Amino acid sequence: MQTTTTSEQHVHDNAHAHASGHHHTETFVSKYIFSLDHKTIGKQFLTMGMIWAIIGGFMSVVFRIQLGWPDETFPILERIFSSWFTDGKLNPESYYALITMHGTIMVFFVLTASLSGTFANILIPLQIGARDMASPLMNALSFWLFFFAGVIMFASLFLPTGAASAGWTIYPPLSALPQTSPGSGNGMTFWLIAMVLFVASTLLGGLNYVSTILNMRTKGMTMYRMPLTVWALFFTAIIGILSFPVLVSCVVLLIFDRGLGTSFYLSNIVIGGKLLPYSGGSPILFQHLFWFLGHPEVYIIILPAMGIVSEVLAVHSRKPIFGYKAMIFSILGITVLSFIVWAHHMFLSGMNPFLGSIFTLFTLLIAIPSAVKVFNWLTTLWRGNIRINPPSMFAIGFVSMFISGGLTGIWLGNSTVDIQLHDTYFVVAHFHIVMGIAAFFGMFAGVYHWFPRMYGRMMNETMAYIHFAITFIGAYLIFWPMHFIGLAGVPRRYYSFNEIEAFAQYGDLNKLISIATIVVFLGQLLFLVNFVYSIYRGKKSTQNPWQANTLEWTSPIEGIHGNWDGELPTVHRWPYDYSRNPNSDVDFIPQTVPLTEEEKKDKIHH
Amino acid sequence: MxxxxxxxxxxxxxxVVVQISKASDLIKSLRSDDEQEESFSNGALFVAVIGFGVLVYSIVSCFIYGPTILPKPASEQGVWIDNLLKITIVLTGIVFVITQTLLFWFAYKYQYKKDRKAYFFADHNKLEIAWTIIPAAVLTLLIVFGIQKWFKIFSPTPKEAIRIEVVGKQYAWSVRYAGADKKLGKRDFSLVNPDNELGINWNDASSHDDFMADEIVLPVGKPVSFDIGALDVIHNFWLPHFRLMMSAVPGVPTHLWFRPTVTTEEMKKETNNPNFEYVVACNKLCGSGHYNMKKVVKVVSQEEYEKWFRSQKSYYYSVVKQ
Known part of the structure; x- marks a missing residue:
């Protein structure tokens, strides 16, 4: 469409020299499917993420129905999902397969690949003033590996023995021995293959993001002039590059144990009175390797959301983000600490208790940079001129969720308190609020904020308000009471609470949680409706609808290949000059505006 | 149908929702600047009402659901954990209420006004230092208390402790008590067969007086020691009322000791529940029967315990030898 004509005309500069004289003749396939344009790849990540989020969210509806109404039968559901149900009831094997897939999908496919993939792709080149990623081909490959990882993971749902069902953490021996759980047969094989492809995708993406940020910033864009979104995505990519390969080694050893008869994770296993021929391995080794990725993973999920929220809060409160450098160094602090806290998932795994003390120390230290970030966000709002609209609403919602879920991290990170709370519903409440819901709020803030940049139109605000109300209230109704269920000692991953009398008191509360889950799920469908509707019918966006300073709002709104016609913009100042000049009518100064003489004398921030 | x-x-x-939203956005876009200010103000009110509503709910729910959580801890170790938990609840609770209040209050108070300017406030090193040091100091307290108690809980088992072995397998716990010699017979995995799943070495004389129990019976006030293991997959030996747990890992022996302080009878009165019983529940996903892998625990007086202990029959003489 428009892109073809504009890109034919656009003047190629050095960064684009290889293409000079070459006319882009794009077909539908090269433009929308095997595209090398970072903006299209970002949209592809977003689309896949939304599809996966709906699948993962729907799974939670199905297993919440079992938990909310354990004694009822649902012949209707049985007719649709005949292999998951027996006599109108979800069977336990399928329940465990569903929670496993729900966790895997949400953690890896939605909140890792799609959150980073969407915003790194769309924002990094546009906000640092680059034509595209350092390697557009690697970037496209990253998406397609993610796509095929997803195809394999999805296919595993239809295996006769069911999908993987050992929990998203797939602890062996349960995940290694098909005789202990049907899902550990082919379902687990599919899971492992999908995850290896997934890690390859993450690495290709991550290396690309880092090299783009380090090498392709436009003139004047020093590191300290980058928006916090880019900083956050930068550290996210570094964490991913350093930790995801460990997951591959962890998974490969498990594949060996499953297929080649090695004993990395297995020892002295007796099934049906027979000793299996494994010796010398340790299931705890698996947990160390898994959590060496697994814990940094939660920061891979939350850092991009933090970056988005920092940017969105500054723009919409018409104030600079408070403590720009403190924000960067707190991300750096979180990044470094994220690698030395993993064993707090293993306080009671049987590892030497001495290690528990060390990991308590590091784990609670990570609360300090997190606290700094929260206080800085609050100070950013203080004495602002806050425009409440869909992006800022969700950003505020993020801060609320991050506080609620972050504080309970202080309970769980203390090994002594964790003895009582480990693997109970308290943990379910904690991590869903802090890395699930909070990350989703960051993602929603980002989508509402950059939708005009992506599609040239605004999203419908009224639907966004309804979406916010349902999601925010619903999330608290679902997860807040789970703290109490956990404090009552109820373990997570229970198919039914009724078998053990001490845990059976929460019938009504479970119904309430399940109803809230269904409503919140329907609310997310409304977001999808709004998204699709606004792509075609939304109000046309102006060039800079939020009056923001960052470079992406100077790039032509129709989204041309190469991002800017003619020369790349030159950057003269940091991105947070909001309300800098109290005498001016305009309360923002874009990064492309040269410094005035007066400002040059001012030593800080430009 | x-x-x-x-x-x-x-x-x-x-x-319907889409149509209403369409119309409402259309009306908004026709508004003048002054009315736009009003629309931001409505937004601020909307967020503040929802935010404070949720804050009130989160506090009120503590009173609704608070009484349903675990009764008082039934072990000495549990009391230490509970005390630290209480300190943590108070400290994080204060921070929770203050920060959430500020968040939604600011969102409301500093709502957009056409002729107001935001305050350009980009840095303040003293503030940053303050809110680095204050959390650090509070956390240091929690770390010190926590690690101190952690080492106490995992201190060496007292010699006089009653020795019990629990072994998890899909989906049951087996319980073996050391007999009168207070020593558990050794296990050897090369001896495993369908009649001797645990691989107990019957040549080890200390195994002869060991007995298998259907329930875990413990005397009040005495230290009890658990050697924990698993045969097939990882399980977790979770004693909610005693506030203690430890994973049961195939190939990696684990251990736990504690001192129960409240008898089952006392707890029945405490909870006003005549059917109250202590339980062990599995707390690590171990397969499709994970949710139903329990064992009853009874805490009784010393006399009752001794009576029960004497009534148990040696596994070796009553089963193996037969």
Missing amino acids: SIILGLLTLVLLYI
Whole structure:
């Protein structure tokens, strides 16, 4: 469409020299499917993420129905999902397969690949003033590996023995021995293959993001002039590059144990009175390797959301983000600490208790940079001129969720308190609020904020308000009471609470949680409706609808290949000059505006 | 039929919402600047009402659901954990209420006004230092208390402790008590066979007086020691009322000791529940029967314990030898 004509005309500069004289003749396939344009790849990540989020969210509806109404039968559901149900009831094997897939999908496919993939792709080149990623081909490959990882993971749902069902953490021996759980047969094989492809995708993406940020910033864009979104995505990519390969080694050893008869994770296993021929391995080794990725993973999920929220809060409160450098160094602090806290998932795994003390120390230290970030966000709002609209609403919602879920991290990170709370519903409440819901709020803030940049139109605000109300209230109704269920000692991953009398008191509360889950799920469908509707019918966006300073709002709104016609913009100042000049009518100064003489004398921030 | 009707209603609902939203956004876009200010103000009110509503709910729910949580800890170790938990609740609770209040209050108070300017406030090193040091100091307290108690809980088992072995397998716990010699017979995995799943070495004389128990019976006030193991997959030996747990890992022996302080009878009175019983529940996903892997625990007086202990029969003489 428009892109073809504009890109034919656009003047190629050095960064684009290889293409000079070459006319882009794009077909539908090269433009929308095997595209090398970072903006299209970002949209592809977003689309896949939304599809996966709906699948993962729907799974939670199905297993919440079992938990909310354990004694009822649902012949209707049985007719649709005949292999998951027996006599109108979800069977336990399928329940465990569903929670496993729900966790895997949400953690890896939605909140890792799609959150980073969407915003790194769309924002990094546009906000640092680059034509595209350092390697557009690697970037496209990253998406397609993610796509095929997803195809394999999805296919595993239809295996006769069911999908993987050992929990998203797939602890062996349960995940290694098909005789202990049907899902550990082919379902687990599919899971492992999908995850290896997934890690390859993450690495290709991550290396690309880092090299783009380090090498392709436009003139004047020093590191300290980058928006916090880019900083956050930068550290996210570094964490991913350093930790995801460990997951591959962890998974490969498990594949060996499953297929080649090695004993990395297995020892002295007796099934049906027979000793299996494994010796010398340790299931705890698996947990160390898994959590060496697994814990940094939660920061891979939350850092991009933090970056988005920092940017969105500054723009919409018409104030600079408070403590720009403190924000960067707190991300750096979180990044470094994220690698030395993993064993707090293993306080009671049987590892030497001495290690528990060390990991308590590091784990609670990570609360300090997190606290700094929260206080800085609050100070950013203080004495602002806050425009409440869909992006800022969700950003505020993020801060609320991050506080609620972050504080309970202080309970769980203390090994002594964790003895009582480990693997109970308290943990379910904690991590869903802090890395699930909070990350989703960051993602929603980002989508509402950059939708005009992506599609040239605004999203419908009224639907966004309804979406916010349902999601925010619903999330608290679902997860807040789970703290109490956990404090009552109820373990997570229970198919039914009724078998053990001490845990059976929460019938009504479970119904309430399940109803809230269904409503919140329907609310997310409304977001999808709004998204699709606004792509075609939304109000046309102006060039800079939020009056923001960052470079992406100077790039032509129709989204041309190469991002800017003619020369790349030159950057003269940091991105947070909001309300800098109290005498001016305009309360923002874009990064492309040269410094005035007066400002040059001012030593800080430009 | 009812599915189709349900789906139709739902689709209709979405269509209605979309139409209303369309109209309402259209009206908004026709507004003048002054009215736009009003729309931001409505937004601020909306967020503040929802935010404070949720804050009130989160506090009120503590009073609704608070009484349903675990009763007082039934072990000495549990009391230490509970005390630290209480300190943590108070400290994080204060921070929770203050920060959430500020968040939604600021969102409301500093709402957009056409002729107001935001305050350009980009840095303040003293503030940053303050809110680095204050959390650090509070956390240091929690770390010190925590690690101190952690080492106490995992201190060496007292010599006089009653020795019990629990072994998890899909989906049951086996419980073996050391007999009168207070020593558990050794296990050897090369001896495992369907009649001797645990691989107990019957040549080890200390195994002869060991007995298998259906329930875990413990005397009040005495230290009890658990050697924990698993045969097939990882399980977790979770004693909610005693506030203690430890994973049961195939190939990696684990250990736990504690001192129960409240008898089952006392706890029945405490909880006003005549059917109250202590339980062990599995707390690590171990397969499709994970949710139903329990064992009853009884805490009784010393006399009752001794009586029960004497009534148990040696596994070796009553089963193996037969």
